[in-house]
Amino acid sequence: xxxxxxxxxxxxxxxxxxxxxxxxxxxxxxxxxxxxxxxxxxxxxxxxxxxxxxxxxxxxxxxxxxxxxxxxxxxxxxxxxxxxxxxxxxxxxxxxxxxxxxxxxxxxxxxxxxxxxxxxxxxxxxxxxxxxxxxxxxxxxxxxxxxxxxxxxxxxxxxxxxxxxxxxxxxxxxxxxxxxxxxxxxxxxxxxxxxxxxxxxxxxxxxxxxxxxxxxxxxxxxxxxxxxxxxxxxxxxxxxxxxxxxxxxxxxxxxxxxxxxxxxxxxxxxxxxxxxxxxxxxxxxxxxxxxxxxxxxxxxxxxxxxxxxxxxxxxxxxxxxxxxxxxxxxxxxxxxxxxxxxxxxxxxxxxxxxxxxxxxxxxxxxxxxxxxxxxxxxxxxxxxx
Amino acid sequence: xxxxxxxxxxxxxxxxxxxxxxxxxxxxxxxxxxxxxxxxxxxxxxxxxxxxxxxxxxxxxxxxxxxxxxxxxxxxxxxxxxxxxxxxxxxxxxxxxxxxxxxxxxxxxxxxxxxxxxxxxxxxxxxxxxxxxxxxxxxxxxxxxxxxxxxxxxxxxxxxxxxxxxxxxxxxxxxxxxxxxxxxxxxxxxxxxxxxxxxxxxxxxxxxxxxxxxxxxxxxxxxxxxxxxxxxxxxxxxxxxxxxxxxxxxxxxxxxxxxxxxxxxxxxxxxxxxxxxxxxxxxxxxxx
Numbered sequence: 178x179x180x181x182x183x184x185x186x187x188x189x190x191x192x193x194x195x196x197x198x199x200x201x202x203x204x205x206x207x208x209x210x211x212x213x214x215x216x217x218x219x220x221x222x223x224x225x226x227x228x229x230x231x232x233x234x235x236x237x238x239x240x241x242x243x244x245x246x247x248x249x250x251x252x253x254x255x256x257x258x259x260x261x262x263x264x265x266x267x268x269x270x271x272x273x274x275x276x277x278x279x280x281x282x283x284x285x286x287x288x289x290x291x292x293x294x295x296x297x298x299x300x301x302x303x304x305x306x307x308x309x310x311x312x313x314x315x316x317x318x319x320x321x322x323x324x325x326x327x328x329x330x331x332x333x334x335x336x337x338x339x340x341x342x343x344x345x346x347x348x349x350x351x352x353x354x355x356x357x358x359x360x361x362x363x364x365x366x367x368x369x370x371x372x373x374x375x376x377x378x379x380x381x382x383x384x385x386x387x388x389x390x391x392x393x394x395x396x397x398x399x400x401x402x403x404x405x406x407x408x409x410x411x412x413x414x415x416x417x418x419x420x421x422x423x424x425x426x427x428x429x430x431x432x433x434x435x436x437x438x439x440x441x442x443x444x445x446x447x448x449x450x451x452x453x454x455x456x457x458x459x460x461x462x463x464x465x466x467x468x469x470x471x472x473x474x475x476x477x478x479x480x481x482x483x484x485x486x487x488x489x490x491x492x493x494x495x496x497x498x499x500x501x502x503x504x505x506x507x508x509x510x511x512x513x514x515x516x517x518x519x520x521x522x523x524x525x526x527x528x529x530x531x532x533x534x535x536x537x538x539x540x541x542x543x544x545x546x547x548x549x550x551x552x553x554x555x556x557x558x559x560x561x562x
Numbered sequence: 563x564x565x566x567x568x569x570x571x572x573x574x575x576x577x578x579x580x581x582x583x584x585x586x587x588x589x590x591x592x593x594x595x596x597x598x599x600x601x602x603x604x605x606x607x608x609x610x611x612x613x614x615x616x617x618x619x620x621x622x623x624x625x626x627x628x629x630x631x632x633x634x635x636x637x638x639x640x641x642x643x644x645x646x647x648x649x650x651x652x653x654x655x656x657x658x659x660x661x662x663x664x665x666x667x668x669x670x671x672x673x674x675x676x677x678x679x680x681x682x683x684x685x686x687x688x689x690x691x692x693x694x695x696x697x698x699x700x701x702x703x704x705x706x707x708x709x710x711x712x713x714x715x716x717x718x719x720x721x722x723x724x725x726x727x728x729x730x731x732x733x734x735x736x737x738x739x740x741x742x743x744x745x746x747x748x749x750x751x752x753x754x755x756x757x758x759x760x761x762x763x764x765x766x767x768x769x770x771x772x773x774x775x776x777x778x779x780x781x782x783x784x785x786x787x788x789x790x791x792x793x794x795x796x797x798x799x800x801x802x803x804x805x806x807x808x809x810x811x812x813x814x815x816x817x818x819x820x821x822x823x824x825x826x827x828x829x830x831x832x833x834x835x836x837x838x839x840x841x842x843x844x845x846x847x848x849x850x
Contacts, residue, residue, distance in 0.1 A: 203646035204639065232642040236635065237673030244632035244670070245639030248603070251626065252643035270629060378624045378640055380599050380652055387627030388604075389615040 183359045189350040192320035192357045193259070193285050193343075194219035196327035198229055199365040202283075203254035206234040206242040211297055212347045213261040213287045220257075231255075239264035243271035243284075250280035250340075251386060253377035255331065258282065261347070262289035262303045269307065272340075276311025276402060278386055281334035281341070281372075284312075285327060288447065288498075289347040290533055298534025299346035301447060301499040305475075305507045311402055313341035313409055314476040316446040319350060320357045325426050326473075328360060328368060332416045335372050337405040346498070347534065349448040364424050406477045413474055428473055431482060435461055436468030441550060442487065442523070443542070444470045445496040446508060449531060453496070456542035467546060472508065483515045493523040494549050496542070497558065498531035505529065505558025527558040537562045565747035569594035577620035579612045582776035584766035584783065585686050586612055587739045589621075592657065592684055592764075595749040598623055600653040603637040605630045605667065607659040608693045609686060631666040633658040634674035634759075637681040645680075653682060653753060660687040660701035664722050671761075675729035678758040682749075685761070688768035689719070696771040696823075703791075704838060705831055707823040708771070714826060718838060723763050730800035732758040737794060738765040740783030744794055744806055751796070765792050773822020782820060789817040790843045795850070803849040814839055 187195065193216050197205075207217040223229045232249075236242040239260050250256045260268060265286050275282055286304050290296035304314060315330060317323040323345045330341040345351060360368075376384055390398070413430050421427025432450075435457050436442060443453050450471040460467040470486060470493075472479075487493055497506025504510050509527030516522040526549045531537045545561055572593040579586035585608055593602070602625045604610050610627050614620045628636040637656040644652050658667055663685040671683060690708050691697040697710040701722070705714040726734045732755045737745040745764065752760035767774060767782040774782050786792040790809030797803050814836040818824035827835075 204642050206635075206639065232646050234638065234642055235677065237669060237676075241632065241635035241670045241673060244628060244635035245642070248626060248628070248636045248639035249643035249646075252601075252640050252647075254643045254646055256643075271632070274629060378601050378626055380601060380623055383622070383624060385613075385616070385619055385621075385625040385627075388610060388613060388619075388625065391615075394616065 183361060184356055185359060186354055187320055187357045188215060188352050188354055189320035189323050189345050190215040190287070190352065191219050192324040193327050194223070195359050196324045197257050198223045199360055199362060200255065200257065200328065200331055200369060201229050201231060202257040203231045204234065204246070204249035204256045205231055206236050206245040206249070206258050208236045208239050208242045208260070208264060210239070210261045210264040212289060212351045213259050213264070213285070215351070216259040216285055239267045240271060243268040243275060246282045247271060247275045247278055247280045248378070250282050251278055251378050253374050253379065255372045256282045257284070259285040261287040262291055265303050265307060266291065269310070272307055272310040272312060275340045277398070279338040279402070281338050283327065283330045283334055284340065284342050286342050286344045287347055287351045288344055296533060297347060299349050299448065299498065300533055301346065302501070304342060304344050305499050307342070308476055311339060311406070312476060313339055314474070315341070315343045316473055316475055317343065317345045317350070318448055318450045318471070320353070320355050321426070322428060323350065324357055324359065325420060325424070326428070328365060329413070329416045329420055331369055333409060333413050336412050337408050339402070339405050339409065344447070346448045358426070360424050368420065368423055409477050410479055430474035430479055432471040432473065433486060434469035434471065436470065438466055439468030439490065440466040441492045441494070441546060442468050442470045442490050443494050443496060443546070444472065444508065444512060446472045446475060447498065449496050449498055449537065452537060452539055453542055456539040456546070459539060460543060460546060465546070478511055478515065480515045483512065484519050487516060487523050488519055489521045490523045492526065492549065494526045494528060494546060496528055496530040496537070500529055500532045509558055524554045526554040528561045529558050530562040535562050565743045567591070567743055567746040570597045572596065572598055572622045574620045574622065577612045577614060579608070580769060582769055582779055584739045584768065584779040585609060585688065587742070587779065588686050588745065588764045588766050589657065591742055591746045592655070592749050593621060593623070595746050596653055596655060596753065599651060600655055601626070601640055603628055603633050603640065603654070603656040605633045605658050605662040606693070607662055609657050609659060611693065630662050632670055633662055633667050634671040634679070634681070634683060637683070638674050638677070638679040641679060641681050655682040655684060657684045657686060659693070660685060660689060661691045661699045664700040664720050672729065675726060675731050675759045675761070678731065680757055682752050682760045685722070685763045686766045687763050688766045688771060690768070690771055692768040692771040704835055705824070705827060707826060726761045727797045727800050731761060732799055733760040733796070735762045735796035736765070736792065737762055738783040738787060738792060740780040740787065741794060741807060748796060755798070771823070774820060778820070785812065785817045785820065788812040789814055790839050791817055793843065793846060795846070805850045809843060
């Protein structure tokens with residue numbers, strides 16, 4: 178490594194820890210769970226070495242970790258935590274509480290199968306099952322994207338006062354080593370202004386939070402949360418654009434890969450997008466007009482963009498590495514709902530591919546594309562892989 | 563014990579507690595001793611009702627209402643955030659009921675004690691889920707009627723004060739509203755001992771849940787102490803025990819016969835409770 182280089186060989190998880198080090202949050206309640214643990218381990222190492230100065234809280238559960246994260250955030254400081262799988266589910270009550278409290282916590286979640294039975298494999302159902310909690314959700318495909326998106330998440334969350342969850346998958350991303358270009362401290366200091374919210378728990382101010390409200394107050398508060406969520410679409414685009422200007426890397430809130438002239442688009446999220454890129458390249462080489470539509474920002478769901486991008490495309494194939502029994506693939510359901518009533522909406526094939534972490538190869542994706550091209554879509558998700 | 567109560571008016575009248583409520587009295591002495599440089603954490607409970615619906619508040623300090631199981635973790639989060647900002651003076655106090663302390667909140671409390679979080683934790687112990695209409699908690703004593711133990715509870719009260727002592731926290735005290743000077747002094751003592759988790763268990767007889775007249779809160783509280791059921795003591799650093807008020811010759815019968823939650827008891831039942839109380843007192847006495 179050159180002395181002036183900021184490029185390191187890192188696991189996806191350690192790429193996240195480096196981003197958190199650059200942010201240096203005031204309070205970090207942590208609790209271990211496979212495969213998230215390396216994120217917290219490297220943070221506590223940085224802290225022990227004096228490279229981070231915030232308060233580390235070694236909690237006894239994820240529930241308490243999120244409880245402490247909420248109040249620390251409401252006391253007016255920057256807060257980070259990380260979890261996975263069962264831990265995220267144990268937090269579920271507090272996820273709603275955090276969003277209701279408008280606490281701009283940033284949390285990293287490593288997607289892992291949910292018991293029972295027990296497993297440790299990549300599967301997005303854990304975080305997708307939190308889609309109604311009022312958290313911003315970003316899905317990342319590699320360590321570089323997770324590093325950069327963690328930085329973006331602080332900026333976006335603090336601007337709209339909603340918590341943000343950044344997500345990548347177990348092992349395929351969390352433990353895979355890749356070269357990661359780190360942001361510099363100067364870049365992060367320029368990118369993230371001081372967090373100093375006017376409303377906070379402070380005896381000098383005397384404001385309280387959380388006690389009983391009337392029906393109308395509750396409704397109005399939820400409406401305000403919805404308005405803030407709507408603003409995320411623009412705020413997140415701008416945060417990404419400004420990062421691109423500052424560090425030279427940007428992702429958009431979604432990405433179209435080789436979609437020019439495409440008549441068949443594969444839509445997916447997370448690590449699957451990397452595999453689909455390879456499949457698309459091979460299909461294009463075979464002369465087939467196939468492109469990739471990657472959803473990165475899943476909450477808020479970019480409904481208007483989705484309608485614009487997919488209008489007039491004959492066929493869309495959704496690959497879901499997640500499963501909601503009774504309705505099927507979750508991205509498939511969301512896309513269908515977003516496209517409902519669109520005059521020139523595409524036919525949509527929903528494939529459950531990679532559920533439980535099964536391996537989906539570019540060759541398997543090519544086969545799915547070829548069979549979908551000659552079929553009418555089912556009204557339901559279809560198992561593949 | 564000769565302590566002069568010095569109140570700063572933080573807790574206001576006009577709140578939503580029942581007339582004569584023991585908890586309101588306890589909150590008065592806690593908050594008015596703590597003063598205005600404090601932030602309170604309150605879980606769902608009568609305490610939350612007493613603190614008032616938004617935008618009203620009976621407490622002249624910031625109050626954060628958390629979830630039922632999270633009081634200690636929530637309070638610790640506030641304290642750590644204050645510390646990270648260089649604030650070493652604001653007291654953070656969790657005020658939770660026995661359900662939120664002995665039962666669902668105990669994991670978070672035990673962990674906060676293990677980490678020795680710099681917070682004050684007050685348990686307003688009325689021996690059951692009184693806010694939801696008197697159900698059994700693990701603080702409910704032997705044979706007491708609740709709506710979930712209509713024939714009487716079959717197991718004794720969990721000894722959370724001693725469990726907290728076993729965490730070697732800097733300060734643990736039992737208090738009750740019938741001894742307001744003792745209660746206020748203990749809050750003051752908790753404030754003086756900074757740098758760790760300070761726990762005070764305050765017995766607050768629930769007028770409706772226990773079945774006593776509106777005026778009987780303090781009297782019932784004193785009977786609990788004088789009959790040996792609820793000795794008032796304090797423990798520093800897990801080992802230095804001081805007895806403040808112990809039994810003075812009254813019996814369990816003197817205590818239970820004033821409360822409707824015990825009206826189903828036979829004389830044999832009362833003897834069994836008396837034996838339990840005698841045993842516990844003998845064991846505690848060795849520690850002073």
